[in-house]
Amino acid sequence: MVATRCNWQGLQDFCYQVFMKAGLPEPSAAIVAESLVEADLRGVDSHGVVRTAIYLKRIEAGMIDPHSQIEKVSESDANVLVDGNNNFGSVIGRRALEIAMEKAKNNGAAFVGVKGSNHFGTGAYYALKAIEQDMILLVMSNASQTMPPTGGVRPFIGTNPLAVGVPSGEELPFILDMATSVVARGKIIVAAQKGEDIPTGWAIDKDGKPTTDANAALEGSVLPVGGPKGYAISMFIDILSGVLTGAGFGKYVHNMYDNWEQPQNVGHLFIAVDINRFIPLELFKARMDQYIRELKQEPKAHGIQEILIPGELEYRRTQERKANGIELPQKVAEELAEIGRRFGIDFSKASF
Structure with a gap:
């Protein structure tokens, strides 16, 4: 599946403009956009701009009052x-x-x-x-x-x-x-969107049986x-x-x-x-x-090059993605591009 690489600042500005057009006050639009892109920068893609569409849908349905x-x-x-x-x-x-x-x-x-x-x-x-x-x-x-x-x-x-x-x-x-x-449910949502299997031990299906099928997991439970x-x-x-x-x-x-x-x-x-x-x-x-x-x-186990502290991997990923861009799955990029067309905002300006 083809991925779209986006400049993080351009992506944040795109989301900011989208939420402004959706009726959020300016400070709120800035916070929501920053929160989403921060997640993508840190590699928590399940909580990143993939959530834009559902946020907008809930505003439109009156389920969120900005x-x-x-x-x-x-x-x-x-x-x-x-x-x-x-x-x-x-x-x-x-x-x-x-x-x-x-x-x-x-x-x-x-x-x-x-x-x-x-x-x-x-x-x-x-x-x-x-x-x-x-x-x-x-x-x-x-x-x-x-x-x-x-x-x-x-x-x-x-x-x-x-x-x-x-x-x-x-x-x-x-x-x-x-x-x-074991894993955030959002990661299973992303796997389902990509058409990918999930590892054994992440979830059970609706009958309580272990599953590697992301869609079956979404109908069942994470563990x-x-x-x-x-x-x-x-x-x-x-x-x-x-x-x-x-x-x-x-x-x-x-x-x-x-x-x-x-x-x-x-x-x-x-x-x-x-x-x-x-x-x-x-x-x-x-x-x-x-x-x-x-x-x-501390002494390292066999095959381990470095001991990391919590947050260190995410820090490094943030630096790498700020320098080289955030890769969005094709489905997410297409969804954002369609949202952009709806609001008159050019999503292509966010990509490299």
């Missing part, structure tokens, strides 16, 4: 509950992050819960923003049903993601961004990472993001692809930590550098 007011429902010194009122997930997420960091600067740490949200992109997008402000961030989100509880057959919980960002000094920062499934451990982690993320905040949980987080009658009502939780409340920032960064350097100097 003009709703994001509001604080309750607030104390270090805790805030935010109602996104069904705006874009990444727009709500950025606002919740800003609140969390401001509260953490004033109080040392902050917990910001979110209800009434939508798919908010990658957790790393927010972790990187927090690292720029020299803060530690933990962010989690629930998602619609795609994964069975251990011992079950049908989906009950989502592939609920967890991300952690920790700044460092001269070394790369620590960035963990993981789904609680939790680490078996019962991944299931338990996904469950606690659903509790903190959904049950605690008043957002949907379990079957009450609605699927963005299948449910055209109800908003998603996704929930998130942002936890920001001001490092200076523990030890001086520069000392912390020096200690992080020491930790990372000593870890990377």
Whole structure:
């Protein structure tokens, strides 16, 4: 299948113009476009510009309200509950992050819960923003049903993601961004779009049998990472993001692809930590550098050239794709080109 190589800035500008034409306020269009392209740069293609079409479809169907007011429902010194009122997930997420960091600067740490949200992109997008402000961030989100509880057959919980960002000094920062499934469901969607099989162990079909057929997997369930451990982690993320905040949980987080009658009502939780409340920032960064350097100097297993830290592969991929372009599958490129024609925007300007 032929791929289209795009300049990342051109692709981001294309998406920005598309969302502006779709009626988003300018700041929101910029955030959504940046979030999508950031995912593609890091190699998380399942959360990148491939989501443009479904985002637009949900706006047109009234399932996302890009003009709703994001509001604080309750607030104390270090805790805030935010109602996104069904705006874009990444727009709500950025606002919740800003609140969390401001509260953490004033109080040392902050917990910001979110209800009434939508798919908010990658957790790393927010972790990187927090690292720029020299803060530690933990962010989690629930998602619609795609994964069975251990011992079950049908989906009950989502592939609920967890991300952690920790700044460092001269070394790369620590960035963990993981789904609680063996693989993000979005990767199976991409495989189905490409007509490719998936590895054994990623998913089961609707009858609970292992499958390598991406389409059968989409009708069935993805599997939790680490078996019962991944299931338990996904469950606690659903509790903190959904049950605690008043957002949907379990079957009450609605699927963005299948449910055209109800908003998603996704929930998130942002936890920001001001490092200076523990030890001086520069000392912390020096200690992080020491930790990372000593870890990377550990003896290597046979055939291993280098020990990497979480986020390092994605950093390198970002640098490579910024220099050489982002490859989009033919189907995705054609879809974006058609969207461009609909809005009077030339997609070819984004490609090399």
